[in-house]
Amino acid sequence: MTLVLDLPTADGKLSAYRLSGEPTARPTSPPVFNRIAYAAAHVVSDPLKDRAPWNSPAIDWDATMAFRHHLWSLGFKIAEAMDTAQRGMGLDWAGAQELIRRSLAEARRVPGADLACGAGTDQLLPENTSTLGEVISAYETQIGFVEAEGGRAVMMASRALAKVAKSGDDYRSVYNEILRQTQNKVVLHWLGDMFDPQLSGYWGSPVFEEALETVLAIITDNKDKIEGIKISLLDNTREIALRKRLPEGVLCFTGDDFNYAELIEGNGEKYSHALLGIFDAVAPQASKALAHLGNGQTQAFRDVIAPTVPLSRKIFEAPTQYYKAGVVFLAWLNGHQNHFTMPAGMQSARGIVHYADIFRLADQANVLDRPELATGRMKSLLQVHGL
DSSP states (O other): OOOEEEEEOTTSOEEEEEOOOOOOOOOSSOOOOSSOEEEEOOOOBOTTTOSOTTTSOOBOHHHHHHHHHHHHHTTOEEEETSGGGTBTTTBOHHHHHHHHHHHHHHHTTSTTOOEEEEEOOTTSOGGGOOOHHHHHHHHHHHHHHHHHTTOOEEEOOOHHHHHHOOSHHHHHHHHHHHHHHOSSOEEEEEEOTTTOGGGTTGGGOSSHHHHHHHHHHHHHHTGGGEEEEEEEOSOHHHHHHHHHHOOTTOEEEEOOTTTHHHHHHOSSSOOOEEEESHHHHSHHHHHHHHHHHHTTOHHHHHHHHTTHHHHHHHHTOSSGGGHHHHHHHHHHHTTSSSOOOOGGGGGGGSOHHHHHHHHHHHHHTTOOSSHHHHHHHHHHHHHHTTO
């Protein structure tokens, strides 16, 4: 059956769109990859229990855990309680603790399931933070919680540290103190200010080359405690510059939602592993592509992954920090949740033309798993907007 609907365009008009994509078949068992692939996962709000969605949003834990099973079934590790889960933009530290606790417990029941958990300092308000000691204590609390629950930590970038640090040496002293204490290897997190404007000048300098030297000094000081570093600057040349200089045994995880396909494939000598928010939205396609790459089928990898890149660039377009809305929009279209509401009302961060563009690109990338359902839901969203 041919599916057609009228979608708004940037010039303020409606244009008929005819769907042409084909749903991606699921593997019979989780595939094996030759890259480590973390999917940063979103949380599902519970609109029927929300009483204060901006301050203490209710979470639908059953739907949230079901989505983790979806990712595990496709061969992914999960990056839990990260910015894709609206950490610091709807999900506070108390909510993150519950999410981490539940996800770790769920993973123990699934053969082969794995995850790493975001640990930061978001129990601190940057404007009320004045010392490095406060930042250290906050990191100790969160990493201690993750490890006490049996998890491994992703050491998230800290808004509070960005506020109080005066130099690269301040970052080095904080990270060295925390990494000295960790029980397990951690993943460091270099999140650019396009994802979070409060992280401007992270690592002690707005100049990439200076920040890079601080990062490499921290990694060199603590290489036995670091699994790798996720870099999210939406600039493949900067990621490659970091990747070239990492010590042996320390991995580079791409967080570049614009250029992930080429960075994961690599240049024949070096490549990036992945820790990506876009994998939440395009999990079946990314899984199929990574399985091809693991089998040495490079062209097949490109054929599957390439159509997802324009979609990802649309979802992550500026203001980039609102990308979570596009990720959850696709989860709703694909039937992973029965509503399109988000913690803190984040669905309102993007407009209907943006969502229409995502719909078209998702169809063209074979991301719409159930085209009839997706079309019906898109029509209902258009009606809410008077279209």
